[in-house]
Amino acid sequence: MPRVKSKRRQQIEHLVLVPLDWVEERSGWVGGVKYFLFRKVPHDSNWFHTLGSATLTAFIVQAVTGVILAFYYKPSPDEAYGSIQNITNDLTLGWLVRGMHRWGASVFIILLFLHMGRVFLFGAYKYPREMNWLIGVLLLVLAMLEGFTGYLLPWDQTAYWATVVGINLNATAPAAAPFLFDFLRGGAEIGENTLSIFYSMHMLLIPGGLITLIGLHLYLVVHLGITSPPWSKDAPGLDREEVVTARRGLVEPRPRGNGSEPVR
């Protein structure tokens, strides 16, 4: 016999379902989110597979705390240091938000490397996921640049001199060195323009790139599915028949000796 729902429950379901149905009918988003959340993953996926989502979580924390900091930070040499002191000492929970953003930057980079290490050790970069690996490499470069540009913003002695070192390192790059050196400094020496350039890269350009690439990365994760661990019979690469194309090379591999020995 079907269970009779109480009036209250029916009211609650109505309240939740009507807006959801409204959105679904007009956009198909609810179905999309359901597909994303309930899609099939390998039966032997494990904790190592959570490192990508952990990296994503760290990125979201950086984005949220960064937006809050941007409400109060002043990107000019005269005011930057003072505004950071104000955030840390005077604003309600400012110390917490700043601390989360500062330490979260390291957490983000560490998780990024752990995730990349897991992908490498599991062979998850192999066919057909090479493109997602390449997108990952770009994400790694952008994440490092985000850290580099953010480090200058407190405009204290550590920030200033670390940036001097960073910019001088760029000046040793092959071919692009003079361009990089001038572009990053924004003038003859590190000062007002450098801070503006670093701030706009840290706030707009690099996060924009990161968000776009993370979107593509996740699209490919959903599109291709995730891989099983290397010890699984479904590990990447094992399901492909070896296809011999074109030349094999000058020397053909053949058994040692005269071929009559038992195979070891």
Ligand code: HEM
């Ligand atoms: C902002 C940085 C990144 C985020 C938010 C991110 C997020 C994710 C997520 C959520 C997954 C699916 C779950 C998992 O396998 O852990 C994934 C898979 C993957 N990621 Fe990343 N990732 C990032 C950086 C990277 C980097 C730096 C690389 C490599 C250079 C990379 C390569 C891959 C590959 C190849 C997969 C597919 C793995 C599989 O199919 O098992 N990702 N990523």
